[in-house]
Amino acid sequence: MVKVGVKCPFCEQAESVKKHGMGTTGHQRYRCQSCCRTFQLDYAYHACQPGMKEKIVYLAMNNAGIRDTARALHISINTVVRTLKNARRDV
Numbered sequence: 001m002v003k004v005g006v007k008c009p010f011c012e013q014a015e016s017v018k019k020h021g022m023g024t025t026g027h028q029r030y031r032c033q034s035c036c037r038t039f040q041l042d043y044a045y046h047a048c049q050p051g052m053k054e055k056i057v058y059l060a061m062n063n064a065g066i067r068d069t070a071r072a073l074h075i076s077i078n079t080v081v082r083t084l085k086n087a088r089r090d091v
């Protein structure tokens with residue numbers, strides 16, 4: 001049992017996370033044995049992180065503005081605009 005000291009972003013368990021090979025972009029992937037999901041810490045694109053869409057929508061809806069939202073989340077303005085367009089379509 002190799003402890004990696006990584007917390008699962010889905011169930012927040014740190015005890016049951018093990019290494020799970022490399023992702024397509026060469027990042028270390030991890031697997032949580034508690035909820036059986038895989039994830040990686042260093043996503044190639046910040047916008048691909050779980051919950052990022054919700055964060056973008058939340059910030060934009062709370063008058064943070066597209067520019068401030070992009071800066072706060074370290075993503076591009078284009079990503080914010082695209083995400084908001086898609087989110088509106090979902091509603």
Ligand SMILES: [Zn+2]
Pocket residue numbers: 008009010011012013032033034035036037
């Ligand atoms: Zn988990």
